[in-house]
Amino acid sequence: MTSYFDDSEIAILRAWRHKLHQFPEISGEEAETAREVVSFLADTSPDKVVTQLGGHGVALVYEGAEAGPTVMLRCELDALQIHEISDLPYRSRVDGKAHMCGHDGHMTMMAAVGRHLAGNRPARGRAILLFQPAEETAHGAEAVLADPKFGAITPDYSFAIHNMPGLPLAHVAVAAGQITCASMGLRVELTGKTAHASMPETGVSPATAVARIITGLEKFQTGEVVAQGFQRVTLTSVQMGKPVFGITPGSAEIRMTLRRPESDKMPALLEDVLSMIRATAAEEGLALAHTTHNFFRACINDPDAAAAFETAADRMNLSPVTDYVPIRGAEDFGLFGSCSKSALLFIGAGMDKPMVHNPDYDFPDELIPVGAGLFLGVLDQLLGFAQPAGR
Incomplete structure (x- = not known):
């Protein structure tokens, strides 16, 4: 499987994910998490950093040298009001709150993309990394879209990844059309x-x-x-x-x-x-x-955006799961389809993994380079890189 990251980089990312896991903040309260994101990615020199977006949202903008589309990659900031049942050394330090949906892992995949963009700027267009607030309450996407600051970074394409226990580790499920209810x-x-x-x-x-x-x-x-x-x-x-x-x-x-x-x-x-x-x-x-x-709102994958995810997965030799989507669950990503060609992909967290929102769930660190690689594969197709993308 193609990887954009060496072992030392993955170790840094894993440690950051464990830090996020220890200090969860629920929907509407993600101020410290947002500040941590901005601090961790400061040395990637984004061309623009938008904060307080739709609440505590953060968007980092990386400009290409030539004109081209705006491609937004989106992850979530918030945790859940669940008491973690775990003996992990990095378990939640906040009683009654924990990252039981894997948003700490999703943020880390996105941070990996940002760290890669520091040395591999888009060749054209611009890449936007959105750390969305309040996903769990379905208020975040609506608030981001309603924020006047979003008008300056409205994407042509939007992409998101969600880990999913019950699918084989690092297998992917994506298709055009209906994805969630x-x-x-x-x-x-x-x-x-x-x-x-x-x-x-x-x-x-x-x-x-x-x-x-x-x-x-x-x-x-x-x-x-x-x-x-x-x-x-x-x-x-x-x-x-x-x-x-x-x-x-x-x-x-x-x-x-x-x-x-x-x-x-x-x-x-x-x-x-x-x-x-x-x-x-x-x-x-x-x-x-x-x-x-x-x-x-329901997530409906645009055919072109879904195809970009499928191509990225194929280049990484990831195994597809063809009979999984659409699912009965919901995800606060569907509204981004109203302003862009959007696609949501599910990535397997393991067959024997506790389901998300369970008190003993933990995001698999093995997915950090895989999810980041999928995002980078999409950027490579739609924007290209000013320098070789490490393949």
Whole structure:
């Protein structure tokens, strides 16, 4: 397999990934992580550094000598509110927060690209390395696109990589078209009236409504694979009453995740679900309130961008996985397809690896040069390098 990095460089990158892993910051709080990125890549002499982009986002711009397209490579800054279960020497030092999705690894792959660009500038156009904030809440991409500073660096192409446990290590899954689903969180509040447990008839309990709603969600589960007509409404949390024995509940909160392949059909699915919940609440004499959260748009790979990833993987002799995408999951990258030709690639983290968002997950360091090599292969195709790219 072709590599752009020698062992000493990989050791530096691995150590930096372990540093990031120890000091995770969740969505909206990534200020120190952003400063660390800028500091670590300062000696790569980017032509422009954009900070506070859509929050704590950072974009580093490397200009080519000739006119050409703008190619953006994107990774994520944020960690998760998960307590890490690990005896790793570099485990999280922040209680209840950890890089359980591999964003520390994604940042390191991107930093490897930046360090390579220090001595191998684009021959034409410009390369942009975007460290996006708030990916986990689906607020980051929207905030970046809405930031006036993004207008000056709007890309023609956008690329992202996400590691994926359950795929063989360093195998790749990419294709044109649908890659991920759209997803949205729905929070429902049902309000009645508490009562003494000996006289429940004097109150209005949400218990029956909760049971009916949970059962009613079953009709929204259609299809098994991501294709036209597929949808899922997944119950994620139910809270009702107090942990006591003498009081019947007077309120309840239900949380669920809605998903479909098409972003523009999410409002219709939301309205269908809410219609069922409204009717149930009214019949049970309950007040209803709801909020929506974390609207991830579907990722649809542009054919030209996907082909660039495929060529880069082929040049590195990486094995493709052809039956993996599209997936039911969501990723806050889809919006970049509204302003550029975009593609998301999944890279295998190992068959026996804990799944992302699990408390015992850890990003495989072996993927650092592989992911960086894929990004550099894309830049080589679209921009070229002013000096040989190390192949």
